[in-house]
Amino acid sequence: MSDWSTETLHADYAQSLRIDRLLYDSETEHQRLRVFENPTFGRVLTLDGVVQTTEGDNAIYHEMLTHVPILAHGAARRVLIVGGGDGGMAREVLRHANVEHVTMVEIDAGVVEFSKEYLPALSQGAFDDPRLDLVIADGADFMKTTSGGFDVIIVDSTDPIGPGEVLFTDTFYGHAKRALAPNGILVTQNGVPFMQPEELTNTMRAFRALFADATCYLATVPTYAGGPMAFGWGTDGDARATPLDVLTGRFDAAGLTPFYYTPAVHRAAFALPGYVQRLIP
Template sequence: MTDWVRESLHPDYAQALRVGEMLYDSETAHQRLKVFQNDTFGRVLTLDDVVQTTEGDNFIYHEMMSHVPIFAHGAASRVLIIGGGDGGMAREVLRHQSVSHVTMVEIDAGVVEFSKTYLPMLSNGAFDDPRLDLVIADGADFIRSTSGGYDVIIVDSTDPIGPGEVLFSDTFYGHAKRALAPNGILVTQNGVPFMQGEELTNTMRAFTALFVDATCYLATIPTYAGGPMAFGWGTDGDARATPLDVLQGRFDAAGIATDYYTPEVHQGAFALPGYVKKLLP
């Protein structure tokens, strides 16, 4: 299997993607980056051989992490993205004309630079948008010192391994809450619950202690293997209860064309199967 990249995220389960052509393979100060071509998923980005995003299915992840909190909030103007160096999350957030300012904090400048070159379709011009403020810094350090006032905070982190580990701590979540404006919403990437249940449980335990409304929602993303992915949701407001007709009105007014997100999917994503419910405190 020399022409395959085998993911080693889980101890007793793995997926592999065929490498049609290796386009980039280099070590940065933080991790090993690869970009390769795959016939099904297009260009694939891996960090230390763990799939981060693909040209083919990234729209699911980025649409659900961005549009769910922004449409639920209804008046989000200032958004903070922690991570997201490929630019896909910024791309989707900036499609909302109601968003006037986006701060994106990425620890690894190397990810940003090679994404501009090798994965330009992911950012699709987001790095050139004057509303985007790109900060190269540790997200945990930034969240501790920021003056805050963000309507939505999106933690587009890697898995809790290496440089991403600190972004799953109770201390980080506490600082993130302080950085939210009143009734602001925090959403986080919490892995595939069937394979990484403890990760979701730990985050939800912290969220329950911090927020009036703490839960998660789900989306199925093919290259995040092992079942649907969970996104943590925390807020002191009632945005999760936004009626379907209101979500539809906001969606129509925004004029954003999506390939996964719909107001119906938005509401349905919060309907959790039994095994996921059991992981919540």
């Protein structure tokens, strides 16, 4: 199966994607980067063999980590993205005309540069938007020292191994809480809870100690196999209770035409199945 990319993130479960054409294969100081083409998912990015994003289904992940907190907040002006070197998260945040400034902190400049060349469909020019401030730095270090004042913080991390591990610690979440403006919202990537239950439980334990409203919401991303993906949600405000009609008004005013997100999906994403509820302390 030399023409297949097999992901071995989990000890007893694997998925494979067929490689039609290998476009990029290089090892940086931090990780091994590969881009290949697949008939169903288009161009696929893997880091150390683990699928990070694809042209085919990236919109689900990026839309749900951006539109949910931004539309729930209703007045987000300053947004921080930790990670997101492929530019997909910045792309979706910048679709919101009311967002005035986006700070994006990415540890690996190599990810940004090759994404511009090999995955331009993900960023769609986001790196050229004057509202975007790209900072090449360790996200945990940045969070310790930032003056904060962010309405929304999006943690678009890899899994909690290697460089991404520090972004799942209680200390990091505490610094993120401090960096939020009043009633700001923190959202995080928390893996597939059926396959990675401890990841969600540990994050939710930290969130429950920090925020008045701490939970998660779900979306199904085909290449993040093993069930729906969980996104952590933490805030001291009441944005999660924003009524459907208000979300719909904000959505219509924003002029969005998403692939996956709708206001109804937004509300439904917080309805958790029993096995996920039991993972939240």
